[in-house]
Amino acid sequence: MLVETLQDFAIKYSDQIVRKATGGNEQAFSKLMSLWYKRIYNFSYKYFLNHDTAMDVTQKTFISVHKSIRKLKDVNSFKPWLYRIALNKCHEEERRMKRRKWFSLFSANEDSQQGGLWLEPPAEGPFYNPDKSVDDKELEELVLECLSELPEEQRILIIMKEYEGLKFREIAVVLNISESTAKSRLYYGLKAMKLILEKKNFTYYGF
């Protein structure tokens, strides 16, 4: 069995910590928070593409988790439960921002839209093409920009599956949909991503 990092490993075997936290153990909650903080922050960041908002949502998520963790009956459902709270907080924040009329989620970089970008291909192998070049940072920005242009239901699916690694059944629980709907939404999300990338003149060898 291969484990990516020690933290991922700890997350995989955190059942006992969750159980203790549900019993009101503050130290366990603290540990749980340090285990999941980065994940929830990254989830919120990909939702808003804004550090401050993501920090705010992450903090609110954990305040809410702290308030209601004792109500969690099934330890195994902690992960979808946590992401459900995080998603609700994202929606709340989005509504609040809309009300204030300074919602600027899709702050696309104009420069990157005009020229078109190329994914830097590997130095060898089937994707090798020395004429194409774009650094990792630019590619990340482009992908996030394209992601933000997707409809929310597809965007959430890609974030949860691709970046957060939730199983389809867990996503189904978080979004209160069927597993087959989750798969279908992801399929159309990836298709839409391809179209948006093509619109921005992004070319990847093999597209």
Add this chain to the structure above:
Amino acid sequence: MDSKLINEELMAYLYGEMSVGEKKQFEQYLSENPELAVEMKEMSLIKKVVGQVKDKEVIDPFFFGARGTGTTWQTARIIGNSILKPAIGLAASISLIIILGYFTGLHVSTESGHLNIIFGQPAEKEIMQNDNYVNADQVTDIINMRLHEERAYQTDRVSNIEKNFNVRFASDYQNQQQEINSILTENAAINNQMITKFVKQLQQDNLEYLERYFELSNSAQQQYVQTLLTEFSAYLESQREEDLRLIGTSLTDLKENQELQKMETNQVLVSILNTVNNRN
């Protein structure tokens, strides 16, 4: 197969959420449908591009645990947002109003049951004393005197308000400082104990994680070494067979060479015998 179902299967296959049997079946289906295989390749490329976004690093806040119904973390937010900020805001607003009032020459007075609010210098009033008019100089004197009085009064008032505000602000600030100090003192002892416990527990947990990690890594490594040894022994076996074949071939060559040599020797002997016979 239904196209919607194919799309779903495609996603399950792409993200490795299929059982071994399902996977085999789908791979068979893929090999029979080249168009679907192309789509699969496209999808995995998009997945690869989307997967280029890396996680952002973030430092999680230290959580000390609860005291009563709220946490120190929440308390800090409450103190930070609900008490100090509005108090400072209120103080700033009052100061601004006072300063603006002073510079715009705001006059507030009551006269015969009326409230007068005047900006700038009060308008000159026509002063009449019985039948005699007051001359311009007198009017100027009266106005100057009145203005002087008013300015002195307003200055006093502003300084009083400022003084009161400062006293009140200082006392509020002191009270809040005391409150914060008392909360911190109360928590310090508990927190120290908790930090020690937390660190101890953390160390223990990390040790457990590491042990478990190494245990799992060891089993994977053992499996790997076993496979390696099996493969290596198979390699040695094949090498031995190859060597034996080579030795066999060499021996055959040697035998053939020996026979050839024997034949050549015989030929030489025959030729010598012929030569001797001819001479005789």
